[in-house]
Amino acid sequence: MIQFYCTKCDFKSIVEHFHCPYCGSPIIGKEVDYTGRISNITTIYTVPEGFKAPVRIAIAVTSNNLRVLGNVPDDDSVKENDEVYITKKEGRFYFTPVHTKY
Amino acid sequence: MSIYIRGSGAHPFGKSKKDVITMAAEAATYAIENGNRKPEFLFVGSMLDNNLHGVANIVPKIADAIGLNGIYGMKIDTASSTGAALFQIAAQYLAASNCTTGLVIASERMTGYDGSKITSMLAQVLSYDEQLHGATMPGLAALIAKDYMKRYNAPYDAFSAVAIKNHRNGLLNPIAHFKKEITMKDIMESRVVADPLRVYDCAPVSDGAVAVMISKEKTDVELAGFGGATDTVNLVDRDNLDGFRATQIAAKRAYDMAKINSHKISIAEIHDAFTPFELIGMEDLNIAERGNAWKMVLKDETALNGRIPVNGSGGLKARGHPVSVSGLAQIMEISLQLSGMAEKRQVDNLSYGIAQSTGGLASNNFVTILRRSD
Numbered sequence: 001m002i003q004f005y006c007t008k009c010d011f012k013s014i015v016e017h018f019h020c021p022y023c024g025s026p027i028i029g030k031e032v033d034y035t036g037r038i039s040n041i042t043t044i045y046t047v048p049e050g051f052k053a054p055v056r057i058a059i060a061v062t063s064n065n066l067r068v069l070g071n072v073p074d075d076d077s078v079k080e081n082d083e084v085y086i087t088k089k090e091g092r093f094y095f096t097p098v099h100t101k102y
Numbered sequence: 103m104s105i106y107i108r109g110s111g112a113h114p115f116g117k118s119k120k121d122v123i124t125m126a127a128e129a130a131t132y133a134i135e136n137g138n139r140k141p142e143f144l145f146v147g148s149m150l151d152n153n154l155h156g157v158a159n160i161v162p163k164i165a166d167a168i169g170l171n172g173i174y175g176m177k178i179d180t181a182s183s184t185g186a187a188l189f190q191i192a193a194q195y196l197a198a199s200n201c202t203t204g205l206v207i208a209s210e211r212m213t214g215y216d217g218s219k220i221t222s223m224l225a226q227v228l229s230y231d232e233q234l235h236g237a238t239m240p241g242l243a244a245l246i247a248k249d250y251m252k253r254y255n256a257p258y259d260a261f262s263a264v265a266i267k268n269h270r271n272g273l274l275n276p277i278a279h280f281k282k283e284i285t286m287k288d289i290m291e292s293r294v295v296a297d298p299l300r301v302y303d304c305a306p307v308s309d310g311a312v313a314v315m316i317s318k319e320k321t322d323v324e325l326a327g328f329g330g331a332t333d334t335v336n337l338v339d340r341d342n343l344d345g346f347r348a349t350q351i352a353a354k355r356a357y358d359m360a361k362i363n364s365h366k367i368s369i370a371e372i373h374d375a376f377t378p379f380e381l382i383g384m385e386d387l388n389i390a391e392r393g394n395a396w397k398m399v400l401k402d403e404t405a406l407n408g409r410i411p412v413n414g415s416g417g418l419k420a421r422g423h424p425v426s427v428s429g430l431a432q433i434m435e436i437s438l439q440l441s442g443m444a445e446k447r448q449v450d451n452l453s454y455g456i457a458q459s460t461g462g463l464a465s466n467n468f469v470t471i472l473r474r475s476d
Contacts, residue, residue: 013339015229015231041248042298043296044236044237046221047236059245070235
């Protein structure tokens, strides 16, 4: 897993960037482990073409205050304020409950 | 250089049987009649004309339809803020050119398509990464709504109060998509689109067109200031979700240009694509203190007869939301109010009015300030 950091300002992102959107400086990547806490979660019932309703998306915040948008399971296993593992597969982030990983 | 609004016209919002060019021509014909001048340039906006309808090169097609062959023209696109962007760039062109009068037209046709198709088209304004997760405009708006509720202890009732107020105002607007009052019961019985947002929290899919004529010749309504700004397309890349930075920067630029602060504003049109966005917009424009807009709405301070009327036109919620048109419709509404032509919606003793328009998920926003000319 890679976090992207600006070499000049405080900007950091989970999304790949080549230049900082705030100051334009070069971005570097750093390999990190991911866990985070769910801040907000919603269930979308009218979904785009190619998706099966409902789609659940959430924002998780890591310990260094990085926000990540990802999908959560279509059940109540992940709720707001839960600690989650963040994994990435084919460009999508998935949040799964810490207590069920092992 | 002073720029004035000389006339305006609209094709009513809602479900139309007309195509995007015919609606544009109808709105333009009204604006030219009202303005009583032949425009010397033409700026056009439409977001879905190409992708949804296969209409490319729309400018000469509209010019042909309204008999303006030979006119200088171009198309602008900033997603759902296109109407406001058009107006601002046209004003700058007018100021820089030797023209006296120009015409701005936005036209959109959206109805008659499957909900999933329109949802996909509108989601294209989001980042690739967000689209990959199945995120939609209402979905990301729902995350922002939850953040607002938690951060400021705001009840869902405040969102409903926005919808109820704007539907009440839409009843008085002859071009509004919805001309019916709604109740809390209607809202609570409506479908959830992305929790906590229900159907009545979301602006509808609408057809419609608006045209506005601008001029260097003096009229009752003058452009006082304008500004625009972008923000990161990825929502998670923003410093915080507490307001929209693009609106805040755009508003500062507009207030600075107009040489006023927010206390001078007596009426506002705000991009309520989702009910919480009206509250966030009020705070970003500094017509409400941060975290307090929801209290103002619940106290009816933003009703047509309130301390500062917001979305007296019905807003995107009830007037309707033909995406590229809404920003120009806001400017037309403020202009009608300032010139005393808003009929049943008329608010008295106005001096300055403000219009705030949101592009994408607040990634390209515009703020326009109009005033009654001396």
